[in-house]
Amino acid sequence: MRRMIDIRSAYIRRLLLVTAAVALGLAALGMQAARLTLIEGDRLLAQAESKLVRETWTPTIRGRIRDRKGRVLAYDRPSFDVAIDYRVITGEWAEREAARWARRSSDDWSELSGPQRRELIESLIPEFQRRALRTRQAIADATGLSVAEVDARCLAVRDEVARLAETVRAIRARNELYEYAGNLGYTRDELATRASRIDRPDLMTDAARLRYILAEEVTVDAEDEIADAVDRPLREEVMPHVIVPAVADDIGFVLRREAARRDPEIARLPMYPGLRVLDSGDRVYPLDSVAVGIDRSVFPPPLRAEGERTVTVNGVARHVLGSVRRGIFAEDVDRRAEAIDADADLRERSVVRVGAPRDRGRYVAGDIVGSAGIERSMEDRMRGLRGLRVDRLGGGEPRVLEPSPGRDVTLTLDIMLQARIQALLQPELGFASVQPWHGQGERADPADPTSPLLMPEGTRMDAAAVVIDIASGDLLAMVSTPTLARDGSDLPRAPEARRRFLALHRPQIDRSVGFPIPPGSIAKALVLCAAHRAGVYQPGERISCTGHLYENDPDALRCWIYKQFGTTHDADLGAAPDSAEALKVSCNIFFYTLGRRLGADGIADAYRSFGVGEDLGLPLRGVVGGWLGPGNNPEMISEGDAIQMGIGQGTVAWTPVHAADSLATIARGGVRLRPRLLADDPPVASDLSLEPTIARSALRGLDLAVNDPRGTAHSIEYDAATGQRFNIFDVEGVKVWGKTGTATAPPLTIDGEIVRRGDHSWFVLLCGRERPEFAVAVVAEYGGSGGRVSGPIANQVIRALVDEGYL
């Protein structure tokens, strides 16, 4: 008998071979497993564990903006957005659930034919559509909207996503085809060129054209694959979409609780399918709209009326505060990354290490971003940092990093002063609308006295006013009108009227700092100081006013008194004016002469030393540093320009902030403090080294201009028939040093038609109980005479300073 198992048998050897082969295979697997576990094990475990970590970013809030007295001007109000999942909106959810339910609930599902199954599913769909409707009903009930309105919003979302999907899919299809064609050896350019040459208007998309070119080369399988890639759902097609934004807390809480409820019949399903309550926040400007009580009994006689009038102003300081938008642009992300790179402090605060370093303040879709004004420039400071909660699914304590709100920004503005001044500039009070005594006489055709007035009585004037605290350089108010309500409700409704309003009044411009105009005579004090500093004028020197600068040319470079009354200041005053008298009567010849003496370089230096042509350093966009020389090039200033610039005309322009700043500098005896808008900005000072005598004589001139009956800023005749006058400045106990200015303005045209012509009306002043404490600049566009239009406004600004407790 043979042995049971005979090693020598070929059969057994073959079995051993097979056994060895299997053993070898298993050994190879074992080695690979050993490599993975022993050599790569730690790394792979770390990788696997990293997926255990679930990070939840918690929302944060943006810093506040406050005024100098701590009043909150802007803050984030946490709120909720009510959203519905897109799949519920489209009905996809109802169909899917109906199919699921059909499969689960039917006992004989496996015996049903395809059409029978379809029929069963179809019959169940309305049941789930009814559930989907519960969501819309719940939103309507909670928010007070009608179901029809909620439905309309859902439809709008659906349309928008469908449009988006169409665009994205067209791009995907094109790119997939490019890639596929690339594998076939085509270049992208070649295909693009060929596609553009096809004359088939029915092929609307790039993809259709490419598909046409490639024709048979796209195999059926490739076609399927491309279709799969193209049809991949978009993120927007599987996420909740906001139906009612920014609902109040109580509504948000109620709906959030509702969203967690389960369906009483099908516990797997929520009671309100697709209902989501998202954390959001909206930016609130609590003092955006302010009602100001104005005492009209202290108005100049022609405007005076009994009692107080309440004026509601909208968009207070809107130009300064700016605005935010919801929605992130690529630039925001890039800018943030650069800021983090550049600013070690910001990096320290913002970047947290959870695995990789992450910026807690990074932008994600739906974030609020400053888009204008302080909101924009102080974005990094005000932007809050999200909190982070890291949960480990395998257990262990969660790591929690609390969110930190953004930092506050405190402005130097006094918002109530700002609102009060803005109220004064409302046309309804009369100061900023054309009055008979304003002397406004510009006509459509200047040569034809019967042609209509461009600005008949009552016409609204756009204006700006700035108040600077002399001691600190703080900007207390920066008003520009028109300032519109944030919701746009101040704009005319009709499109044509709206267009005309925007073209005529350009409300987007911050006239206090963003629209340079020639200074006119308000620059004369500055020119005087600069002339002395340059050594071309000594105190006490009298310069004869001969009516026109050049003896032989009575038609050019005339004094205003010669132009209007055919006389000279020498004749009027009985002697050639000295510096103070020249300021008092605003003698042009005196300052033409100083301009001529200063020359091109000297006059450029004069303005430059007062900050014209340099960056004001204010944290606002659209801030203009002024304008110096032809084409803003001081090198190009000619001698003739220098003479003109002696009286603030010609190739120089500045803004009300410059104007107030220049006078404040003179009041400080030549120490310039750069105007500040942020309370925590350190003061930036420079000394012009003016001699006290010249600053004193400039102030004396400004004093005389206001307080001497012959001064240009002393009084206004408001009734030609009776010759009745009123003093421009009449605030008890407040001393005023001031200067009028009338600046030549280019005509303003809309659609080729001249709608404004004439001069801008300026007034700058210093005021205080005993010595200058505040500098004020007022400009009224196309207002005409500085004294008549801007003077009374400036007086009311002083009154506002008194009312707000500054004087």
Next chain:
Amino acid sequence: MTLRHLESVVRGSFGGFGSLRQTLTLANAAWLTVIASIALSLLGLYAIDIAERPTPVGRVSGTSIRQSVFLVVGIVAACVVLVPHYRLFRFVAWPGYLVCVGLLVFLLIPFVPESIVAPRNGARGWIDLGVADFQPAEVTKIAFVLVVAGYLRYRREHRELGGLIAPGLIAAVPVGLITVQPDLGSASLFVPSLFAMLLAAGARLRHLVLIVIVAMLAAPASWPLLKPHQQRRFVAIVQQLRGSDDGAQDINFQSFTAQRLVGAGGALGVPDAKARALVRANRLPEAHNDMIFAVITLRFGLIGGALTLLLYMLWTVGALATAAACQDPFGRVMTVGLTLFVAVQALTNIGMTVGLLPIIGVTMPFVSYGGSSMLTSWLMTGLILNAGLRRRESPLVRGAGDLS
């Protein structure tokens, strides 16, 4: 049926000599396969529960419960096939084979309602039986082995090159039908099994090697015949073996994830709760099914992985020792054929889990979730034990399979 009949069935011969005692022997190597099968099945139940249940608390997952039902069904089926002498299966081999081929053809008939044949992952491989889905390709394996074993039993033609054609055709029919489902993984398992059976039946090694070489040379020509997703898998494995991370997020996602979890187990594995969390958080596709080996290694580490490999080795050794002890040519070829199905399937499955082979959707015998797979694996164990339980035949019975 009388007891007498039953005894005849058990003995595999009607009348004549012998008794039950003479026919049966309890001392045989096939018990090793049974032990390995039980161990692997239980390991599978636990691993499936890990893959399916996110935390240790709460009820055992429905999937594990269904799998334990499948296990019981599989063991019962294995016991049933123990009863008749394996020789008798020869008589049902061809009918069984034809029924299986019929079912495979049925799967491919267009317009069969989806309620009966619902494609999974694009493959038409399952018939919906209501309580469970049935995968004809699985039982076809057994029918195929029985037919080939029956065919080769007393022949010598296969010792010539030309004689390999007929067994090749027997394999080609199911392989072709399964390939077009498409289920390349299951189809490819038939080839090593056929080769091993031919080898056991005495085919020349050099013929088989020649065929392998020719097939390897011809393989590139079949590239265009592959479906795009199949091509991608090959590209992916080449990419991966070259050490590239390119496809970690898409085409190689499944493979990288599986390898990550295999490696994460380290030498000793991670605790139960953590293993559950890791499987879930890493989103391992088919964790309870094709990728179950990753779950085992994650939980029990290299020790557990190696032990699993050893269990398959144990199963193979037990089965091949049974084949070695078997004197009946039909029994020998059958045992070898069945062994190779299980062994190669285990090798392929684990190979793709650890990133050595492309992912072609082959289950891990006894361990992966699935009724058809469990049933087939246990039927195979049952048939091998059946062969092991039968004593050597009397020397009167001689066959072509006897090479000695």
